[in-house]
Structures are given as structure tokens and as C-alpha cells.
Amino acid sequence: MNHDTTRRDLLKAAAVGAVTIAPGLTLIAPAAQARALGQPASATNRWGLLIDTSKCDSGCTACVDACKTEMGLPALDRPATDAQYIRKVDVTDLKTGNQHSLPVMCQHCAHPPCVDVCPTGASMKRADGIVLVDRHICIGCRYCMMACPYKARSFAHEDQTDQKAVNPRGKGCVEGCTLCAHRIDAGGQPACVEACSKDGGAAMLFGDLNDPKSEISQRISKEATSRIRADLGVEPAIRYQGI
């Protein structure tokens, strides 16, 4: 009797415990909690990426392909003018022969030169550090493209068709990686990171650099990382290992 009661009590306790703990526990943790509609982005977050180039294969373009699909960037077979929000760059040290490959996209700088130079304020940084172009007031002067140290922006050189709702585009405006702000706002992670994890070498980690408990913060506090052209002092949110 006592034995039965004890077992029942244990099951009850387990059920209560599961209900209590479950909301905060998932096997595959989402990158962030969804932001309610109307709630502004918060400076308590600083979204960023950590990219381990040792896991990034030179021939792999999973992140690039995913970006094109997610953002609705058609290939018009005009490499000089086709938009590229993310690209794979192969780097060779001619003195040592060392080679590595890495994706380069908007580095979502803390001090973005594109935002500084934009005459109308179309180029702007959200409170959570995501750098975007307000295409309602972009006049297409391309000064931001001149100013970006990472060549991260593209110009819409022609009329756009089959656009994605998450990435409205317009001929004559400048555009670039949004860090998939629409996904982040919904509690997800960027399409490139998801694709790298699924089809690539799982080289990309997304997270909140302002949250000391996040995996990305934990890793960059323990492992050596660097940023492209850190000497410029623009403090990118994209960190790399192995460059």
C-alpha cells in the first residue's frame, strides 16, 4: 500500500515537475525568444555570430544558397550586378600556403560606417545591433557601399520580381544581410546558420553576445576569436575562429 502510494506520489511529483520545468527546457534550444508584435528591439540583446573556419569547407555554399532562397535573390547570371548578401571567401597565406574558407556578410558593426555616411538615415542600426536599410527613405546614392569595409552591400540594379514577403526589394535601393531579423524576431536563427548546421559543417553559431550565459558568449570568453579588419575599430558582431 505504502509502496503503491509512494509510486503514485512519485509519478505525480514527476508530472508536476515536468509541467513546471518544461517551458524553460527544450532539447534543441531556440536561439532566442520571439518578440511580441509592437515590442521594439531591445539594447539588452546584441545578436552576433561565431564562425569556426576549421569546419567551413571551401566547396560548401550551403549558407549562400540558403540566403538566396530565404531572401528571394534570383540569379540573373550577371555576377557584377547580382545581389549577394553573403559570399564565401577563400583566403590563402602565400608565405605559408595555409588556406581557409569563410562566409562574409554584413558584420553588423557596433560603429557602422554605412550608418555614419548615409545622408538620409536610411542606413540604420537597430537597438539590438542589427544593421538594416530603411528602403522607404533610401535614395540609392550608394555612399554606404563606398563606406562599407566589408563590401557587404548590394544595389538593386533592376526591377524585382517574385519577392519574398520578409525581404521587400526595390530597384534603385541598396540592400544587404539583415541577419534574418524576421527570423530572430520570431525566435529563430538566421537561415545561413540553420543551413550550415543541417547541410554544412555546423561552423556557424548564432546567439546573444550580451547574454553571458549564451553559448556564443561562453565560447568567445574561453576561446580565441577574431574579427575581420578589427583594426578599423568598427566592432563587428561577427566573430571568426581560425583566421
Place this chain on the structure above:
Amino acid sequence: MSSHRVDYLAIPAWTKGWLTILGGLAAVIAIAGLSVLYMEHQGHWVTGMTNQVVWGMPHVFAIFLIVAASGALNVASIGSVFGREVYQPLGRLSALMAMALLAGGLGVLVLDLGRPDRLIVAMTHFNFKSIFAWNVILYSGFFAVVGFYLWTMIDWRMKKVYKPAAITAFLWRLILTTGTGSIFGFLMARDAYNSAVMAPLFIAMSFAFGLALFILFLMGSSTALARPLSQELLRKKGRLLGLFIAANLYFVAIQHVTALYQADRGPVEAFILLHGGVYTWLFWGAQIALGGIVPLILVLRPQATRCHLRAASVLVVLGGMAQIYVILIGGQAFPLTLFPGMEVSSSFADGQVNAYVPTLAEILLGLGGFALALLLTIIGASAFRILPQSLGDGEEATAEVIDAEGEPLAAQ
């Protein structure tokens, strides 16, 4: 000092020659307009501009005209701010040309925007950290300041404010060209730019380009209108042009020697100065030799003829276009440095010298800017008394001169 007052005469309008010239200029402007419609309708992919070379030939023309605009005002400033009386009769033309050239340059710049229909946005949304936004204010203000200055030169009732207006216009133009040079000087990402020397370099360029265009218009108009033009006055202007050419060459030398001293700028300097193909040829051949040294020799000859001066001015204009082409296009053709010391490659032209070939539509748009500037100058000089009746020597010498207090003085 003998005193004789003389008149400024408007260009007689509606004559056969006047109609022919204006008709020709209007046709060039119309063709430029069609080019704009074509480029804006199709999108910029039909131009030579790409995601790598984002500013192209229209910007070369626009920057040249904007820089020359502030330089064209110098003749007026030398007469008024610095009290050189011999230049005072030309103050009105100087101010008119400055405004017309700026209008031509801005016309080209605005019509190359991705969204020229949003010009009003640029006028209503200002990011005050942007030198571009400051330039929108400086360019708009230039019309107001120089327009007012011109008014004080034309209207005797405004003589009391002539000197303050002249000083304001002079300071404004210095700040304006500083702003134009700083468009490049503030670009830390590009190895070819990012230097404080860009501001004084652009000021020196403006002095030379503006005066060269001024001399050409003055000689052309005096011939067309059969009005006397003193050889000595032309030689003085020639020597002044020589000084400005030398100043430009000096700042170009500073620009490159400073960069050569920095190890990380070595590759971009080697590109422009040694193995940059068309950019190296344009730098040494067009900018330095034909646009600098040859005109310098021509204008400094003691017995420089009108032909020498005309040739020198044309060469300064062509050399100036080459100079801006090398700075603007050459600076973008050289690849961005993402990983210093490493060799890089990608699908986005990383590590490659970026190709740029200007298209006809871009060149036609730029020429339209020149035509607009000339058209506005001629219309302005036809509507108002801008050009002196005579700029001849001796008995022909007639000019109205105003001193600092606004009293008419003698000339020559």
C-alpha cells in the same frame, strides 16, 4: 586714377547665333534626359556601374562640375575679398558661372541616384553625421549665398552689404569644397582615399578647374560678342592659372608621397602609379603631363598668346576630368583589403581589380551637365547685365569697379 563708369551689357538674345547655340545646348540636354530615362527605366545594370564600382562616369562629371563651380567663384573673390581691382569687372560672371556649374553638377548627380524621385527625401531627412547630408545643405546654401552676392554686385542699393556678402561667399565656397573632398577623405575602408589631404587637394583642384572654365567662357563670349578683351588681363589670368595648376600638383604629390610612406598603402600606390593599366596612363599621361606640366609651361611663357591660354585651359579641364577619374574609379577598381597580406578570392570579386567600362548613356548624362551649366550661364548673362561691355586696353578699357565701401572707383 581716372574715373570713368562703364556698363555691363546683357548678351543680346534671340539673335540667330544665340538661338543656334542655345538650341544646340538644349538638344544635348534633351539627349542626356533620354539617357536618364533609359538608365532609370532599365535599372543600373545597363550602365558600367556594378556592386564593385558603385560610382561611375556620371559621378566623374558631377564632381568635376561641382568642384569647378566653387573655383569659378574665385575671380569674384579675388576682386572683392582680396581687393584686386582688375578682377572686379568679372565678378558678376564669376558668380553666375559658379551657380550654373553647380546646377549642372548637381543635375547629373541627382539624376544618377537609384531613386531620383526621392530627392525630396534627401531634403527632409538629414543624418548630420553624414558629410553627404552636410553637402546637401552646403550646395543648397551656395545658391542662396552666391545669388545674394551677385545681387549686391548688380544692384547699387545693395552696396553696403557687398563686402560682407563677398566674404561669406568666399568662406562658404571653401567649406563647400572641403565637404566635397571629405566625401572621399572620410572613407576609412578604401585604401586610395581616407586621407585629410583630400580636402585641400580638392580646393586646389577647384581653383584650377574653375578658372580654366572661366577663361574659356570669357574668351569664347568676347569673340562671339565682338567685345574687346585685354591681352594683359588674359596673361594675368594665365599666370594665376599657372599658380593654381602648381598648387594642384603640389597636393597630388603630398597625397601620394604620404601614402607611399605607409607600408599598408604600398599596393594601392603601386596600382595607381605603376601597374594600374588605364589608371596609370591617365595619371601620368593625362593628369600630370597634359593636364599639369604642359599647361604650366604654356601659361608661364612671358609672351603667352591667346592660343596658348586657350590650349592651356582646355588641357586643365581634360586633365581635371582624368584626375577625378583616377581618384574615383581607380580608387574603386583597387580591391578592398579584407585580409591584409593574404590572397583572397570569391564569387563577389574579392581580391580582383574591378573592371569598369563607362557606357554611352553615362557619358551623355555627364555631357548634359556641362551643357546645362553653359545654357544657364548664357541665359543668365542674357537676362542680366553680367558681362562688361569691354575688357580692352587703353582707350577701350572700360570697367565698373567698386571699392570696399561701395563707392565706384576707376578701372585701368
